[in-house]
Each structure stands twice: as C-alpha cells, then as structure tokens.
Amino acid sequence: MEKVSRGVLLAFAAVVATPLMLPPFGGAAPAASGTGINCTRNCGNISIDYPFGIEPGCYHATGFNLTCNHSYHPPKLFLGDGTVQVLEISVPNGTVRIDSTAMLFPLDGGANVPNRTWGTGLPKSGPYFLSESKSMLEAIGCNLQVSILGGVDNSLVSSCTAICPSTDPNDTILVDGSCTGISCCQASIVLGYSFYDIQINLLPERQYYYFASVYIVDESHNFDNSMIFEGGPKALPATLDWIISSNSTCPTNNTAPECRSTYSYCQNYSSFSLAQHDGYVCQCSDGYQGNPYVLGGCQDIDECQQPNFYGCYGVCQNTPGNFTCQCGIGYTGNASIPNGCTDIDECEHPEAYSCYGRCKNLNGSFQCQCPNGTYGNPFTNGGCITIKKSFTGLSIGLGVGGGTGIIFLALGVPFISRKIKMQKAKKMREKFFNQNHGLLLQQLISHDADIGERMIITLRDLEKATNNFDRARVIGGGGHGTVFKGIIDLKVVAIKKSRIIVEREIEEFINEVVVLSQVNHRNVVKLLGCCLETEVPLLVYEFISNGTLYQHLHVEGPISLLWVDRLRIALEIARALSYLHSAASMPIFHRDIKSTNILLDDSLTAKVSDFGASRYIPIDQTGVTTEVQGTRGYLDPMYYYTGRLTDKSDVFSFGVLLIELLTRKQPFVYRSEHGDNLVSHFIKMLSIGNLIGIIDPQVMEEEDGEVQDVATLAAMCTKLRGEDRPTMREVETMLESVLVKKKQVPGIITKTRRPN
Structure with a gap:
C-alpha cells in the first residue's frame, strides 16, 4: 500500500482546464475536392486525409480545418485554430483522437x-x-x-x-x-x-x-x-466521432454531395443521443475500401487475394465490389465452407461422363481407357474393338524358340524396375528431407533425447499407417492442409499434409514444430511428430474422435449443445489460449481461432487444433508483422489492416467465437437485414438492450442470468483497438467467475451432456 501526503496532493493546483475552442461547424464554403497538389497531407507522424485539411480549399468546411504547429519537434497537429491537439485521424471509422x-x-x-x-x-x-x-x-x-x-x-x-x-x-x-x-x-x-x-x-x-x-x-x-x-x-x-453534415439525414436514395467516390453511400449517424445531434457520414460500398469523400477514393477489394478471410475454399473470381466462389472442375459442394468441395467420382456415372471403357477416378478428374485386349475410343459407345488373335507357323516357331528368353525377361524386368524405383524414391525422400530442413530439426531436437526419439517419423511408417494415403482415410481439411486417419504403434492418429508453399517459411515451420512439440495442455491437440521426406511436411497429431465444435453447434433443428456445455467449452478454449500466450516456453499466437478448429472428444472436452497458421513470438517481443492469415468473420480487423500480429488478435477471434456460441449464427456468412456482419449486429443489439433479438432461443431458455455477462465479455474481446481488449488470462478469469456462479467450473463437477 502507498501513501500520499497532503503536500503532494496540492501539487495538482498547477493543472488548469483548457477548453476545446472551435469555430462554428459549417461556417466556411466546402472545398471543390480537397485533393489539390498544394494541400498538406501530413503533420509530424499523422496523416491528414480529406475532408480534413490545413490550407483554405483543402478541407470540407469549418470544423474540419486543422493547424500544424512546426514549433514542436516533430510538428504537432491541432483542431481549428490550434487549441486541441490531434493524436490520430481515421476517415473510414469517422473518429479523431x-x-x-x-x-x-x-x-x-x-x-x-x-x-x-x-x-x-x-x-x-x-x-x-x-x-x-x-x-x-x-x-x-x-x-x-x-x-x-x-x-x-x-x-x-x-x-x-x-x-x-x-x-x-x-x-x-x-x-x-x-x-x-x-x-x-x-x-x-x-x-x-x-x-x-x-x-x-x-x-x-x-x-x-x-x-x-x-x-x-x-x-x-x-x-x-x-x-x-x-x-x-x-x-x-x-x-471523438464526427459527422460530415449536421441537422440533416441522408436523401432517400442514400446519395449525398459529400459522398464523392463512385462506390460510396450516405449513412445516417447512429447514436444513443441521436435526437441531440442528427446528421450523416459517408461509407464505402460493400466490397470497397478507402476514402468515400474524394473521387475514386473507394477502391475494389480483391477478395480472392484473401480466400480464408472471405470464406472461399474453391475457385475464386474477383468482380467489381464482389466475388464469385465455386467448386473447381471435377468437384461439387459448397465452396464457402472449409472442406465443402468434394471430389466427383465420375466412374460412378459412366454415361454422364461418356466413359465406356475402363474408368479410374482421380483427384478432380478421371481416366478412361479401353479394357485390356481392346483398342479404340473409350469415350464412344462401342468404340473399344477387340483385338483379333491369329497365329501363323512362323509365329509359333518364334514363340517356341524365344520362350526361354521371354521367361527370363518376364522374371528379371520387374525386379530391376522395382530396384530402380526404390532407388529413385530413396533419393527423393533424402532430397525433400534436406529441402525441408530436416538437418535443422535434428540439430534443434538433439538437445532433448525424449523429443528426438519420437519427433521424426519416416514416410514409410505414414504410408503404412494410411494405406498409402488412401482417400478413404481422409477425415477433414481446410486452409492449411488435408487430414488423414491412420494407426501408428496401435494408436489412432491424425496425419496432416501441410500446405507450405513459400520455401523461406519452412525454417520458421521447423522452429514452430519444435515449440509445439513441447506444448502440453489438456485443451490443446498434442503434436506427436512430423515427416519431412515429402515435398510438403506431414504432421502427426493425436486423434480426436468426436468432430468439431462447428459440427456440434450448427446442427439442424432448434436444439444444439446445452448452454452449460457451451460455457464450459468456451472456458476450456480460453485456458488453452491463455496457456499458449503466457505459459508456453515461447508465446504462441494461434492466428486462426474458429469453431471448425476446435475439436471435441467423447466427453465434449475442447481441444484447440490446426496450428498451420500459428506463430511463436520471442519473449522479448510483443508482436510481429506477418502476411495476414485467418478466416473471414473471425479475423481481427486491426491485424488485417496493419499486418501486425499480437496476442490481442487471438482475443478478437475468441470474442467472435463467444458470439457464435451465444447466437448459433455462422460468422463468415451472417448478414443482418441492414448488411451488418455478426459482430457489428451483435454489438448494436447489446448496446440497445435487445439481446433477445439475436441470442439463440435455446440459450435464453437454459441460461440463469449469465448471458449478459458473457455478451459483455464478447463485446470487450471484439473492440476495434487491440489495446482496448482484455488479455486471454483476463478472459479466462472472467469466464471462471461466470461458471463459479453457475457452479459449473470444469474439474469440479461432472460435465453435462445433451441427450441424443
């Protein structure tokens, strides 16, 4: 405890209140465009975008005029005549700090x-x-x-x-x-x-x-x-929020003279105190981003450059303000969800695909040949013609004379061919092992014999475990790989083919394998080992038998997971992320938290999985700048715009997952009747006290007063600025307190199960 003397407290008498002085809004004529070559667009480290400006003719109206005071080093920016210092301007968000x-x-x-x-x-x-x-x-x-x-x-x-x-x-x-x-x-x-x-x-x-x-x-x-x-x-x-026009509302056609970009629209200012200051702002249309107040300011978003964020797992084609997403040739299903496109077995429909010969299904295609003993066109009905056999005296003689040689050839050629193939396969395995930095992995694990004995697994063992990667063994997949079910040493495992394309990322991947191999938490899927003898690395995880949280939550019908199970699962996920962020040997940021990456075992215990996008962060750093990865609907918007990954990026994704558990709505596809995504609509409903309008009716029936606390926590986790969000350790503590009130803390009582 600290104590403060009266004398120290009186030192505050030197602090005086400085009023915010600005001229009346709308007093100056608006600029023609505000984008002239003589307009200053930076002051110190602050960018100045129209409708703000410094020189006359460079800002929209009085109120948006600024002063750059060069007597400071670096220069400081002020509102109006230079009374109130500006720290940051955001035109897309309509805010000034x-x-x-x-x-x-x-x-x-x-x-x-x-x-x-x-x-x-x-x-x-x-x-x-x-x-x-x-x-x-x-x-x-x-x-x-x-x-x-x-x-x-x-x-x-x-x-x-x-x-x-x-x-x-x-x-x-x-x-x-x-x-x-x-x-x-x-x-x-x-x-x-x-x-x-x-x-x-x-x-x-x-x-x-x-x-x-x-x-x-x-x-x-x-x-x-x-x-x-x-x-x-x-x-x-x-x-501060700001509006572009006061004491008026958007025209009925949602156009306004201030919204100059072709792909922009007018939006009425939404406020609890709307009756006191009505007005409107401009926004870029859906599918566009930028500054709606200048000509050409709203630019098309190429959604196909970020397929995971926009939920396209098939063939994506960008269009102005939108995109199309469909399964590729040879596939069918829903391209908007992970693993939604499945291979078409053309051989089961020979007439539809005009194969009248011997058909072999391939991944996304098929092979059609005339049967043995025939020749011709297998794609035409009756196109395969039987080869006629005729023997002359000469052929019989040659057959008898060359019989012995043919026997030796028949026996020797397969043996020689097999030996050549084995040599080639061995050289390829060695090539890929070195290419995938296998020597580096051996060096990194050499200091820990226990890890070294189990981490490196041969391709032969995995081929045996999966029956040569039989497609019948595929149990899942997503943006970071395909997952096979296999058996190694009488233990059922999950084997994932990773999709690392950039060679420079492989060394980072190896380091992450070493880090993840030492992660030991009951709510994190255990990494058992890896194989580097293929073009892309193979990872071996413990097998979790009961599917994903997504599959259990989004079932048909009004009844899904019990509310108490959802709360417990949320706490288990929070504990796992808190461990990864602060208790692992090096902080690990998952980067792709979503319901399809949460596995459930037979007792519905949560297991965080799919670390294909994860990054470990050196202890002396708080974040790292990376290529943006994640899934649309769950992705932290500040990470998306800045590329800087921090622990608060996982906090945002977890907040979206909380909202998904509360509402049973899918974040990557949900849109309200006004076009808001799930997070925006949820926050609006919470702010006006109308949670019942969006919460899953089953939750409202089963809850006992804790929904408001969990909804408030979800809103805290999904705040725009990462600094405003709690840490995962704080989230874990808050959820524990909710479950303590409900007397449902995992490990204290028996978990409840939803009846079949």
Whole structure:
C-alpha cells in the first residue's frame, strides 16, 4: 500500500482546464475536392486525409480545418485554430483522437464547488461528439461524488464516487495501480455529446477534502499511481466521432454531395443521443475500401487475394465490389465452407461422363481407357474393338524358340524396375528431407533425447499407417492442409499434409514444430511428430474422435449443445489460449481461432487444433508483422489492416467465437437485414438492450442470468483497438467467475451432456 501526503496532493493546483475552442461547424464554403497538389497531407507522424485539411480549399468546411504547429519537434497537429491537439485521424471509422485536458477542482474546506465544462467551444450541432461506448469518466480525489451532465436538458449521464478511508487528513490510502473507488473512481460514458457539465458533490459524512482532478478519456486508459505522485498528466487521449453534415439525414436514395467516390453511400449517424445531434457520414460500398469523400477514393477489394478471410475454399473470381466462389472442375459442394468441395467420382456415372471403357477416378478428374485386349475410343459407345488373335507357323516357331528368353525377361524386368524405383524414391525422400530442413530439426531436437526419439517419423511408417494415403482415410481439411486417419504403434492418429508453399517459411515451420512439440495442455491437440521426406511436411497429431465444435453447434433443428456445455467449452478454449500466450516456453499466437478448429472428444472436452497458421513470438517481443492469415468473420480487423500480429488478435477471434456460441449464427456468412456482419449486429443489439433479438432461443431458455455477462465479455474481446481488449488470462478469469456462479467450473463437477 502507498501513501500520499497532503503536500503532494496540492501539487495538482498547477493543472488548469483548457477548453476545446472551435469555430462554428459549417461556417466556411466546402472545398471543390480537397485533393489539390498544394494541400498538406501530413503533420509530424499523422496523416491528414480529406475532408480534413490545413490550407483554405483543402478541407470540407469549418470544423474540419486543422493547424500544424512546426514549433514542436516533430510538428504537432491541432483542431481549428490550434487549441486541441490531434493524436490520430481515421476517415473510414469517422473518429479523431485528441488530448483531453484535465479539469482540476480545488476544494476549500468543504465549500460549494462550481461546475466545470468539458468541451467548451465545440459547436452543439457538430461535427464532433464524444465517442460512445469508448469513453469513460475518471476522477482522482477524496470523499466526493463526480457527476457528468449533458444534453439539452443537462441530465445525468454518468457518475462515480471516490473516498479516502484514512482518518488522518495527511495520509490517503491507495491501492497500487488500481482505480477501485479508493482515492479514484471510473464510470462509463455511453451518451456522446459535444460538451458536458462536470459537477462535484462533497460527501457530508466525511471530515476532509483535498481536490478533484477529473478526466474524460478512452476506456483503454489504465489508471496509474503516477497520476497522484507525479502531479498527474495535463491531458489524456479521448476519442471523438464526427459527422460530415449536421441537422440533416441522408436523401432517400442514400446519395449525398459529400459522398464523392463512385462506390460510396450516405449513412445516417447512429447514436444513443441521436435526437441531440442528427446528421450523416459517408461509407464505402460493400466490397470497397478507402476514402468515400474524394473521387475514386473507394477502391475494389480483391477478395480472392484473401480466400480464408472471405470464406472461399474453391475457385475464386474477383468482380467489381464482389466475388464469385465455386467448386473447381471435377468437384461439387459448397465452396464457402472449409472442406465443402468434394471430389466427383465420375466412374460412378459412366454415361454422364461418356466413359465406356475402363474408368479410374482421380483427384478432380478421371481416366478412361479401353479394357485390356481392346483398342479404340473409350469415350464412344462401342468404340473399344477387340483385338483379333491369329497365329501363323512362323509365329509359333518364334514363340517356341524365344520362350526361354521371354521367361527370363518376364522374371528379371520387374525386379530391376522395382530396384530402380526404390532407388529413385530413396533419393527423393533424402532430397525433400534436406529441402525441408530436416538437418535443422535434428540439430534443434538433439538437445532433448525424449523429443528426438519420437519427433521424426519416416514416410514409410505414414504410408503404412494410411494405406498409402488412401482417400478413404481422409477425415477433414481446410486452409492449411488435408487430414488423414491412420494407426501408428496401435494408436489412432491424425496425419496432416501441410500446405507450405513459400520455401523461406519452412525454417520458421521447423522452429514452430519444435515449440509445439513441447506444448502440453489438456485443451490443446498434442503434436506427436512430423515427416519431412515429402515435398510438403506431414504432421502427426493425436486423434480426436468426436468432430468439431462447428459440427456440434450448427446442427439442424432448434436444439444444439446445452448452454452449460457451451460455457464450459468456451472456458476450456480460453485456458488453452491463455496457456499458449503466457505459459508456453515461447508465446504462441494461434492466428486462426474458429469453431471448425476446435475439436471435441467423447466427453465434449475442447481441444484447440490446426496450428498451420500459428506463430511463436520471442519473449522479448510483443508482436510481429506477418502476411495476414485467418478466416473471414473471425479475423481481427486491426491485424488485417496493419499486418501486425499480437496476442490481442487471438482475443478478437475468441470474442467472435463467444458470439457464435451465444447466437448459433455462422460468422463468415451472417448478414443482418441492414448488411451488418455478426459482430457489428451483435454489438448494436447489446448496446440497445435487445439481446433477445439475436441470442439463440435455446440459450435464453437454459441460461440463469449469465448471458449478459458473457455478451459483455464478447463485446470487450471484439473492440476495434487491440489495446482496448482484455488479455486471454483476463478472459479466462472472467469466464471462471461466470461458471463459479453457475457452479459449473470444469474439474469440479461432472460435465453435462445433451441427450441424443
């Protein structure tokens, strides 16, 4: 516990509140295009995209004008005339992050405390409003209640209370690094206005007061004791939403003059406090991305470049604003789901495929030949003609004379041919073993004899285990390989043919094999070994017999997995990811968490599988920049846009999986009637208190008050900014607390099962 003296607390008296001063919105004539060659588009490390600008004619209207102050190094960017510092501008998201100035309330022996105003100077009609559901009130002080009032009627928006229980006025007790109501308090702000009145009420039963230092900040801000001991920062980041036009709505045809890109549309501003500041923004049409406010700003997304993200597992063809996806020639099924396209056995339909000879089915094709003893065209009915046998005296004589030679040839040629094939096969195995860095793997595992004895498996053993990779042994597949069922040493295993195409990735793959071989967690599928004697590496995993979470959850009919089973499975997945992120020998980010990659054993225990996209991260790093991999609907949008992979990317995917468990809706195909994806629609329904409109009816019937907690956790996990999401360790703790209330923590009671 730490203590703060009265003298240190009074150091806050030097902090003064700086109002946000901006000219009225809409006061200047809009620019013709805002993209002139004389327009400054960078200030320091901040990009400036239209409708924002610095020079006259480079921004949309007053309110969007900025000032770049070059007296700082590097230069700093400010709203309007240079009062409020800008930290970041996002045109696609319609947000501006600013430095939100601290407000200090010196308290004089319990006398009346005058109100202060946050955001003074921001026009009531826009374009800026505090971002809803991303902001919070934070107050530091003793024995007081802080209230935020806003809107036309200046009604209560949010409040919190901070007390100092010490009886000594010179000592204030602090909980280190935590804002729990002792010396500081926090409260969410879910109504976004352009200004707020801050009101301080002193608690009458307390005997002493010091000061109140009040902030409006992003929810991602973490309280730190330095805010007390070092006098506190003068400003903290806050996020503002903005609209392009105020006091109006989109025309009936969803077009507006500000939406200049051909592939853009007008969207009304959605807000809890909509009645106070209506207006609209521009968005790129579905299938396009970029800046809708400039000509040509919305560019077509080539979905075929990211087949896993957009859920195309067949032949993809990009079209303007869209794409088509179908199974390739020789395949049939649903190309939008993993392993949805299956090979057509043309030999079962000879007339349909015009094969009137000997047919052999191939992968995606077939082979048709005339039978032995015939010749001709096997694709024509009656096209194969029998070869007529005729023997003359000469042929008989030659046959008798050459009989002995033919016998020797008949016996010797197969033997010689087999020996040649065996030599070639051996050389190919050695070539692939070296090409796949087998020597590196041997070197890496040489220090651990236990791992070395079981990790390297020969191709001959795997061929024997799978009956030469018989297609009848295929049990699954996806974006990272095909899975066969096999038997090795009387143990059933799953053997996956990986799809590593880029040679430079193979060395990284070998390192990951070594790391994954040492992962030992009851909720992670165990890697047993690998074979490097083929063109692409083969991985051997323990066999999990009961299918995937996707198969159990998305069954036909109204009844699926019991709600208590879904909760337990979610906790088991969270424990596995928490282990991979923080307890494994090196942090491992899975990168493709989804219901099809969660296997269930006979007792419905969850096993995280398919580490084909996984990356391990050196302990001294927090993330790594990679080629984006993942599945549409589950993929972290910040990872998609930046290419930077962190542990919070798995947190986002897990949040989507939670929503899938709550709703029984498929993230990669779901669209609401307004075109929202599953995550966006779920967050909207949660924010307006209408969860019953999207939650699986079976869950609503079986739950006992925990759905709201799990839904809130899912919303936290799927926040846009990775910094705003909890860690998997925190997610694990929250789910454990939900299951403790329900008395269903795995390992404490017997798991429930859904009746057949």
